[in-house]
Amino acid sequence: MARILIIDDSSFQRGIIRKTLQQVNYETIEAKNGREGLERVLDDAPDLILLDLVMPEMDGFTVLSELQKLKNTVPVLVLTADIQEITRDQCLELGAAGFLNKPVKMEDLTSAVLGGLGA
Numbered sequence: 001m002a003r004i005l006i007i008d009d010s011s012f013q014r015g016i017i018r019k020t021l022q023q024v025n026y027e028t029i030e031a032k033n034g035r036e037g038l039e040r041v042l043d044d045a046p047d048l049i050l051l052d053l054v055m056p057e058m059d060g061f062t063v064l065s066e067l068q069k070l071k072n073t074v075p076v077l078v079l080t081a082d083i084q085e086i087t088r089d090q091c092l093e094l095g096a097a098g099f100l101n102k103p104v105k106m107e108d109l110t111s112a113v114l115g116g117l118g119a
Contacts, residue, residue: 002117005029005046007037007063008079009055013102017050017079020106021113034058038066046074048116051096053080053087064094075116079104 004026008014011032018028029044031037035058041049049067053060060078067076075097080087088099097116100108 001025001027002047003027003029003044004113005031005037005040005044005049005074007031007034007040007049007055007060008052009033010052013052013079016106017109020109024110026113034060034063034066037063041067041070041072041074048113049074049076050113051076051078053078053082053091061090061094064091064096068095075118077112077116079109 004021006014006017006028009032014030021028029040029046031040033055051060051063064076077098077100078091078096079100079102081102083101091099098112100112
């Protein structure tokens, strides 16, 4: 069973994503900010990361930069309400494997997760 790390400061968003992924038999791990998310990457070895951009303590851009420094190979899908093309491009330049706009349709999320896992 694939382990998916959800890094988002909104407990509501994490809950929706968690329920959706658990319904299709994924194990989920959660972090409420970027700092905690990086700790979870190192401690819990997820197979995929779902990353919000705007969070306290450490934003998603910084998380992506830190993951690059760590030579992270875990695919990262960015989930954000920021629909600007420059934001998308910056995320992809920082190593994100994909980009989804919030609110995300659950079918799109599960499809992107499947793609991110290489299935």
